[in-house]
Amino acid sequence: MRLSHSIRNADQEINNIESEREGRLRIRRPLLKKEGGAEALDQSPPTALKPGAPSDFELMAGIQREDSQALSQLYDRYNGILKALVLRVIHNEAEADDLLQEIFMEIWNQAKNFSAQRGKPLGWMVTLARRRAIDGLRKKQAYARAEERLQHETEQQPDAWVHNSTEEEILDGDRRILIRRVIGMLPPAQQQAIELAFFRGMSQREIAAKTNTPLGTVKTRLELGLKKIYDGLKELRDEL
Amino acid sequence: MSFEEFQNRARRFVVGALDPDEMAEFESARGEFGEKAEAFIAECYSLSEAFALSLKPAKASDQIKARLMEMVKNRQAH
Numbered sequence: 176m177r178l179s180h181s182i183r184n185a186d187q188e189i190n191n192i193e194s195e196r197e198g199r200l201r202i203r204r205p206l207l208k209k210e211g212g213a214e215a216l217d218q219s220p221p222t223a224l225k226p227g228a229p230s231d232f233e234l235m236a237g238i239q240r241e242d243s244q245a246l247s248q249l250y251d252r253y254n255g256i257l258k259a260l261v262l263r264v265i266h267n268e269a270e271a272d273d274l275l276q277e278i279f280m281e282i283w284n285q286a287k288n289f290s291a292q293r294g295k296p297l298g299w300m301v302t303l304a305r306r307r308a309i310d311g312l313r314k315k316q317a318y319a320r321a322e323e324r325l326q327h328e329t330e331q332q333p334d335a336w337v338h339n340s341t342e343e344e345i346l347d348g349d350r351r352i353l354i355r356r357v358i359g360m361l362p363p364a365q366q367q368a369i370e371l372a373f374f375r376g377m378s379q380r381e382i383a384a385k386t387n388t389p390l391g392t393v394k395t396r397l398e399l400g401l402k403k404i405y406d407g408l409k410e411l412r413d414e415l
Numbered sequence: 416m417s418f419e420e421f422q423n424r425a426r427r428f429v430v431g432a433l434d435p436d437e438m439a440e441f442e443s444a445r446g447e448f449g450e451k452a453e454a455f456i457a458e459c460y461s462l463s464e465a466f467a468l469s470l471k472p473a474k475a476s477d478q479i480k481a482r483l484m485e486m487v488k489n490r491q492a493h
Contacts, residue, residue, distance in 0.1 A: 243487045250480055255472025262473050272476045279483050283490075293453065298429075298460030301467045305431070354469045372432040373466050379434055394427075401426035401462060408461055 231296040238286040246283055253297065254279070257304045263374050264308035274311050278304045309376035357407035365400030368393055416444040422455060429459040430466075 229237070229248065237245025257278060262271040281303060289299050358366065364386075371377045371385065379397070383390040416424075424441045427433050433441055445452045 241491065243484065243491065246487060247480070247484060250483065254475045254480070256467050256470070258473040258475045259470035260467045263470055271473070272479050275475050276479045276483050276486075280486055283487055292457070294457040294460040295464065297467075298457075298464045301463045302429070302460065304467075305463065309431075350468055351471065354465045357465070358469055369430065369466075372427075373430045373463070376431060379432055397427055397430075397432055398423045401430065402423065404465065405426055405459065405462055408465055 232291055235286060235289050235291075235296045238283060239289070246279065249282070249296075250279055253300060256297075257300065260301060260304055261308040261311075264305070264376070265312050270311065274307055278307050281307065305373070305376075312376070353411055354408070357404055357411065360407070361400050361403055364388075365396045365403075368396040369400050369404075372397060416440060416447075418448060418451070421445070421448060421452060425452070425456050425459050426462060429456065429463055 229245070231249070231252075234245045234249045234252075238249065254275060258271055258275050261274045261278070262268065265271055265274070278300075282300060285303070289296065293299075358369075361369075367386065368382055371382045372379070377385065379390060379393050382388070383393045386393070388396075421441070421444045424433060424437060424444075428438075428441055445456070
């Protein structure tokens with residue numbers, strides 16, 4: 176287990192060095208089924224929409240008109256993703272469910288503040304959900320407990336984001352694998368900085384203290400890591 | 416602030432990583448760059464989408480949706 180992890184890290188390190196030389200990440204795109212592949216990456220929904228199904232923008236417009244059916248459909252489409260995000264932050268199943276309900280209620284209440292010019296509905300919902308999850312984590316003073324659980328999980332699985340895809344998964348070619356591949360190509364220190372900032376709501380100073388790293392280095396790791404992911408996602412969209 | 420520096424900060428902004436002092440400078444630059452800045456920030460939200468989509472979806476309790484829709488119904492009734 177440890178050895179395979181080390182080999183994986185060594186492979187990744189070589190990959191990173193090569194990528195750094197090229198000045199950007201090289202993404203080896205997995206084989207994709209032609210039908211649905213490009214659509215699955217370019218569209219907001221996690222899976223291809225059925226013909227005639229409303230887009231996320233249409234559902235948001237419906238919610239803005241107080242159409243509860245639009246909220247129901249948006250819930251069906253995204254509750255799994257938002258629950259996973261909340262769970263990743265607070266590490267408690269029951270609290271995650273409660274927060275999920277609050278988040279969708281906030282989506283309903285705050286829909287009027289959503290503007291299509293400022294981005295896609297999923298980005299808006301993720302930002303809202305993440306903020307609620309981090310607030311919830313702090314409010315309930317569950318931070319220490321989550322820390323213990325996370326520590327335990329980290330020991331069990333050293334790099335949660337480093338995904339060793341099986342051939343079957345690659346052939347399945349879903350968007351999650353593509354994204355994890357982009358993230359997984361970052362050096363571990365950059366992944367860790369992003370993980371602590373995004374999923375744990377830590378400030379750059381907190382990350383610096385936790386990782387015993389100079390603040391400037393933390394900022395650089397975040398900037399480099401986020402730029403590589405941003406460019407990697409853009410490259411994938413362009414290729415597809 | 417150059418636009419390149421603004422772009423770096425925008426990416427950190429969408430993941431909630433900017434320090435308060437950086438935030439003030441960022442907001443000032445955001446105003447200066449105007450629509451170009453807003454368009455770039457909108458693109459940057461693909462990062463938070465990607466982090467959420469990188470996780471395996473989790474199943475919510477069946478009661479959650481029923482409770483949510485009941486709350487919405489009550490809200491509409493008042």
